[in-house]
Amino acid sequence: MSSQDRTGGKSARIAKISSISLAGALLLSGCSTEAQNGWLPGDRNTTNHTGLITDLWVNSWIAALVVGVITWGLIIWCMVAYRRRRNDTGYPRQLSYNLPLEIFYLTIPLFMVLVFFYFTQRDQGIIDTRVEDPDVIIDVRGKQWSWDFNYVKQDKYSTGVQAELTGEPGIPDKLPTLYLPVNKSVELQLRARDVQHSFWVPAFLQKRDLYPGRVNYINLTPTQEGTFDGKCAELCGQYHSEMLFNVAVVSQEEFDARMETLEDGQLGDEYDRDSYPDTDPDFDPARSS
CATH class of the missing domain: 1.10.287 (Helix Hairpins)
Incomplete structure (x- = not known):
């Protein structure tokens, strides 16, 4: 050989x-x-x-x-x-x-x-695809550097404040929480109060950007109870990393009970940056709570 x-x-x-x-x-x-x-x-x-x-x-x-x-x-x-073999000489046959x-x-x-x-x-x-008549509609408002949640059909709202991370291990206890009933269709209407943000719940495998003056939508049905981490996925300023929230998927009974503990009404466009009172240039609804 x-x-x-x-x-x-x-x-x-x-x-x-x-x-x-x-x-x-x-x-x-x-x-x-x-x-x-x-x-x-x-x-x-x-x-x-x-x-x-x-x-x-x-x-x-x-x-x-x-x-x-x-x-x-x-x-x-x-x-x-x-x-190329050891004993080869010249060039191989060329093809045009x-x-x-x-x-x-x-x-x-x-x-x-x-x-x-x-x-x-x-x-x-x-x-x-948007659901024609979802069971729950939530108006999500991203702001520097937290979240407001308006439960449209229940006429209830919750407002969040900045997480204020200290560098110590663990996540702060007081984070804004978005409540969703399990096995119910949900429409999230996403708006930004100031600059561009991004609504991201990693466990849901969906992310959608929030733009000032524009509404984006996420339609889904949570099928598993539990608490899931949420965050802003768009660099939106100095404290972007502290724009955290939780999503709690609960039973319909617990969802109804949680709604009873929230404030009546809706937090609308009046808290957007373009609507801040001119008499107080330092007014910021993201920190007013």
Whole structure:
């Protein structure tokens, strides 16, 4: 057996062992719950949308990984099969074009983009569809650096103040809390009182920006009781990191009881920055509570 054959056989064995090792590692990592959820926060049963979002995320990564493995495999195969041998002289045969390959390089990426677009557009349309008559409507007002929650149908409101982190471990006890009844359709109407903010509950796998003078919406149905962390995800000023809140998903009975403890009425546009009293330039409703 020539040295060239021995080298080629050794390279083939190395490639085979590497492929088997990679496949084994992927199979083992796929057994964990975290891997099945794509290492996303929370789980797939938190709202009626988290399962759909999780599947889109995980399947997109699977498709990307398959494409990556095929691409890496072809690169390695070309490096091994078409490497320059010790006794080679001159240049390899040159090709000016290869029509089948050029068609392949055009059609396959185009097909992949269209498939990704189809599933993304389909799922996004389902997630963003507004419920015609939601059970609960909450007017969420982001402000520097806290949140106001108006429960529209109950004609109740709660107002929050800045978290004021001290650097000590743990989260402050007094954070504004958004109450949601479990298994009830909810529409969140998102507005900003001053600058751009972003409403983000990581466990819900949804984030939506708040713009002054514009209303954005999140429609969902919480399907799991519990308390979840919320925060502003848009750099909105010096104390952006302290713009925290909680979301408490509770039973209908507890939700009704919580509503009885809140103030009557709604906190509307009169507390927006453009509506601050001219007689008091230091007036800031975010800290007036």
